[in-house]
Amino acid sequence: MIKTIEVDLKEDSYPIIVGTGIINRIGAYIKSHIQPTSVLIVADTVVKYHFAPPVVDSLKRSGYDVSIVDIPGGEGSKSVDQLFQVLDSLVDNQLDRGSTLIALGGGVIGDLVGFAAAVYMRGIAYVQIPTTLQAQVDASVGGKTAINHPKGKNLIGAFHQPKLVLIDVDTLKTLPQRDIHAGLIEVIKMGVIRDESMFAMVEDNLDGVLNLDAKTLIEMIACACANKADIVAKDEKESGLRMVLNYGHTFGHALEALTDYKVYRHGEAVSVGLNCAARLAVNLGLFSEADFERQRTLLNRSKLPLTFPTDLSPETIYDAMSLDKKTVGGKLRLILPTRIGAVVIRDDVPETKIIEAISQCY
Ligand SMILES: NC(=O)c1ccc[n+]([C@@H]2O[C@H](COP(=O)([O-])OP(=O)(O)OC[C@H]3O[C@@H](n4cnc5c(N)ncnc54)[C@H](O)[C@@H]3O)[C@@H](O)[C@H]2O)c1
Ligand SMILES: [Zn+2]
The missing domain is CATH 1.20.1090.10 (Dehydroquinate synthase-like - alpha domain)
Known part of the structure; x- marks a missing residue:
């Protein structure tokens, strides 16, 4: 079962696709919706361990060379140091304005990667693949991106909408009950x-x-997501x-x-x-x-x-x-x-x- 919700923001509109088995078809979704020149995955370390292989395989099947960078989950990663870690890998991998960043993880990775995508070359495309319930029902939708300042949460950020949000409920199976x-x-x-x-x-x-x-x-x-999309559109x-x-x-x-x-x-x-x-x-x-x-x-x-x-x-x-x-x-x-x-x-x-x-x- 797959459900699609449109976030209606004129030229910044994008679909949120919710279902099972999506993780095995990431490449096809990205190819049909975005057609990037190249892709880079930034994954939460734990999520990389569980879910990177099917994501990478699927992107390769769609013809993309894939690099993957991993960042630990948790609030501490919404920092300037981790932001530069991501930006360094964008530079090292020669991502251009036609490239797409993929955020694979919870709200922390989504906020960090979204912000990196907002500022790299004045803004490149990114895709959210949220893997916590928090990120699937809230953080991945709406284009708010940010890192923290030592004196306050989310003080450094930008509005930058993703091109696509892909939600696979199977990823919740490894998430702690809490x-x-x-x-x-x-x-x-x-x-x-x-x-x-x-x-x-x-x-x-x-x-x-x-x-x-x-x-x-x-x-x-x-x-x-439909409720949040409606609020964000308005x-x-x-x-x-x-x-x-x-x-x-x-x-x-x-x-x-x-x-x-x-x-x-x-x-x-x-x-x-x-x-x-x-x-x-x-x-x-x-x-x-x-x-x-x-x-x-x-x-x-x-x-x-x-x-x-x-x-x-x-x-x-x-x-x-x-x-x-x-x-x-x-x-x-x-x-x-x-x-x-x-x-x-x-x-x-x-x-x-x-x-x-x-x-x-x-
Ligand atoms: N941008 C927005 O609109 C928005 C909205 C709400 C919250 N947020 C932000 O979201 C962040 C919180 O997000 P979160 O609760 O997802 O935290 P998180 O990203 O730190 O993830 C929580 C923990 O779950 C682990 N994890 C993630 N997916 C997993 C999986 N499938 N299996 C096993 N472990 C997994 C991570 O390694 C981490 O330890 C906060 O920084 C908050 O500011 C943003
Ligand atoms: Zn909240």
Whole structure:
């Protein structure tokens, strides 16, 4: 089963192809959609071990000479050093403006390779082959690319859309269970912000997702990508609508930063953020207690955390939220749910209310 979703961005439009067995047909997809002069694969080290052979074979069958560079996964690789490692190999392999870079790995490799593709020769083509659930439902779609500055995450980046996103759900078979749970948060988030039927799909099919049933995964991932594609098509550069994707993220980013990005997976920290943002929305009379409970139950069933660690005070968390780059003119901009399937953007919530909601999430 294969599903295709179009990201509609005029001359920058591209398809997202979701299915099984795709990894064995990468060459054919790239040849028919892009026809590059040459290709270079940049792979996560672990993913290279599991999946590089079929990708390389398939590209060779389509007539490409293939070189492969590997980079360790994990946030530390979104660095200037690793960026230059990738750029050096582009120069060494004499990639030209007709060449295509292939990102094979999770969101870290996707963000790093996308940024290298954005800046090499003022921009060359790249393809995303995401291999974590997080990257398949979120990071690989939408063209946001970045590396980190020592003082902040994703501070150095560019908007640069891929030419093609190829999602093979078979690649999730080697992913640790914890990363499956963490990736699910972006689907749950998308359900709450704009798609109640997708939220219900996850509620009804959670066992199938956690057991990696291919048909269930393909349907869920295609639905999440279609939602993200729709938002990106309407607001590519995040001037308005795209902000709703930050639901739960201001709280989550604070928790990730305060624990040095070492304790929580991104999705786990955002899960605490979803729970806290929803609590705040209940306190403000925007969200019902029943919907709060419905979200809490699904997060809990997805084995995602709901509470802040007791060694971080609500004031400390609030201060870290204020440093997040999503503040505008010093005001915290929050995405708050009004029901499962709809949110509002608010920048007028008093500090006391935010601290009160945090203190209810321990
Ligand atoms: N560009 C965007 O729009 C966007 C959106 C959301 C998140 N992100 C970024 O994504 C990153 C997080 O992505 P992630 O969670 O995929 O992290 P990641 O890329 O570090 O992958 C997590 C771990 O899984 C391993 N791995 C990857 N695929 C595997 C597989 N199939 N089998 C076994 N192991 C595998 C990696 O080696 C790594 O250790 C963050 O840097 C975040 O900023 C970007
Ligand atoms: Zn996220």
